[in-house]
Amino acid sequence: MPEWWLEAMLPGITFTILFIIWIVLPSRPEEPDIGSKIRMLFKDDKND
Amino acid sequence: MTSQIVNKIKSRMSFDLNSGVAKKRLAGIIIFVVILTLFFVFNRFPKLDIVEGDLESITGPVIECFQGFCIEADPDTSFISRWVNFSVTYLRLITIGMTFAFLVASLVESFLLPPGSRPWSGGGLLGRTLKGALLGPLMNLCSACIVPVSTSVNKRGAGIEGTIALVQGSSTMSVPALLMASLVFAPLLGVSRIIISILSTLLIGPAVYWIDRIGASNELQTNDDPGANFLNITESQSWKIAMTEAFRDWAKASCLYLIKLGPIMTIAGFGSGLVIQWISPQVIGTYFGNHILGIAIASTLGILINVPLMFEIPLVALLLLLGMEVAPAAALLFTAAAGGPVTFWGLSRILGRRALVSFVSITWIFGFIAGVIVLLIALNVPSLDWGFRPTTTAAEYRAAERTYGPLWGAIEENINK
Structure with missing residues (x-):
């Protein structure tokens, strides 16, 4: 495995997981943001 | 009186886990300890070996490149490829530190000092400075990686003084860096x-x-009242709601830090990589002597480059071996660690223009003063005028090579014959 893999994979995986957490966890009612908008998109698709 | 103080301390230390803030803070402390331990074990401790390896590579008969930096340019490589190679290596080296920094910065905002918690801003000018100075060495990050963390504490009321003390404390007062510097260099x-x-x-x-305050209108001056700008939420919150809120805030803040600061730091990293290409054996002999101009150039070079934590130690050691004298070495040893384009550009978002210019200028002045003091000592006590501990035969060899010419080339030619 090349040396740069850890340097690329660690932040890549970390921030992907954090982005998923941002979308999956519900936001406060007064706090619309990109995460909540993506979450709403998925919810709307499910309701359709 | 004593019982009052004891009660006050007890009330501050008590951890009422009913409130959401206390739950978030407890979870935040646990997460912080876990990621700090992982960071030290897998990144910071191995870094000591890396720097030790760099020192061996520069004191060998043939100077090898270290951490992407090559003092002797390979004639087969172009300037652009050397610049890109160094910059990419630099960015690779700080990637894990930067990831840790983004995580800690957002952890401060979401868990340790969540919205509504008691702010960082208490203690006055000295108190905020001391908090930054004490937290900095614990972070153990370079002057670029500490930017996200200092941004987050600035948002929680650390003020200019606490923010800068954190940056300086982390980048220049890192205990491994100070230990390494005192072991590698002469006293x-x-x-x-x-x-x-x-x-x-x-x-x-x-x-x-203080410089930022001078001339600023009263409306723009920071409010020293610790509670004035912050709500004090003490309502009880269930663990589930508190953790959901905190983890979402953590994830959101981390992603936003990456989006806001990541591109700036990458561009500034390439800028820093461009400046360091200027260093060559010819430049060292011409500009880095024991004189005021040499110190001024070394200080300027230092604040124009960003280097990974402790990189400045093998860099300065190498430059000393190649002929840099001790006074500019003292200036560069400090300013290279203290800040650079990534630091200043990153902090420009939270410091005003006046504060940023003052920060850059004062950092330069500190480096310059350090160089001048060392120059005065070196001139008055010539026996001390040596910056690198001459303990290895390679160091003696380098000194001999400077005096008698390129011995190694001649030896190699004889061997090949």
Whole structure:
């Protein structure tokens, strides 16, 4: 495995997981943001 | 009186886990300890071996490149490829530190000092400076990686002085860096680095704060009342709601830090990589002598480059072996660690223009003063005029090579014959 893999994979995986957490966890009612908008998109698709 | 103080301390130390803030803070402390331990075990401790390896590579008969930096340009490589290679290597080296920094910065905002918690801003000018100065060495990050963390504490009321003390404390007062510097360099250089690091951490922040205050209107001045700008939420919250809120805030803040600061830091990293290409054996002999101009150039070079934590140690050691004298070495040893384009550009988002210019200028002045003091000592006590501990035969060889010419080439030719 090349040396740069850890340097690329660690932040890549970390921030992907954090982005998923941002979308999956519900936001406060007064706090619309990109995460909540993506979450709403998925919810709307499910309701359709 | 004593019982009052004891009660006050007890009330501050008590951890009422009913409130959401207390739950978040407890979870935040646990997460912080876990990621800090992982960071130290897998990144910081191995870094000591890396720096040791760099020192061996520069004291060998043939100087090898270290951490992407090559003092002797390979004639087969172009300037652009050397610049890109160094910059990419630099960015690779700080990737894990930067990831840790983004995580800690957002952890501060979401868990340790969540919205509504008691802010960082108490304690006055000295208190905020000391908090930054004490937290900095614990972070153990380079001057670029500490930017996200200092941004987050600034948002929680650390003020200019606390923010800068944190940056300086982390980048220049890192315990492994100070230990390494005192072991690698002779006392004159090692001690000067320790003293200037402590002074810069304690003084640059307050100095920038005062300069920023002068001329600023009363409306724009920071409010010293610790509670004035913050709500104090003490309502009880279930663990589930508190953790959901905190983890979402953590994830969101981390992603936003990456989006806001990541591109700036990458561009500034390439800028820093461009400046360091200027260093060559010819430049060292011409500009880095024991004189005021040499110190001024070394200080300027230092604040124009960002280097990974402790990189400045093998860099300065190499430059000393190639002929840099001790006074500019003292200036560069401090300013290279203290800040650079990534630091200044990153902090420009939270410091005003006046504060930023003051921060850059005072950092330069500190490096310059360190160089001048070392110069005066070196001129008055010539026996101390040596910055690198001449303990290895390679160091003696380098000194001999400077005096008698390229011995190694001649030896190699004889061997090949």
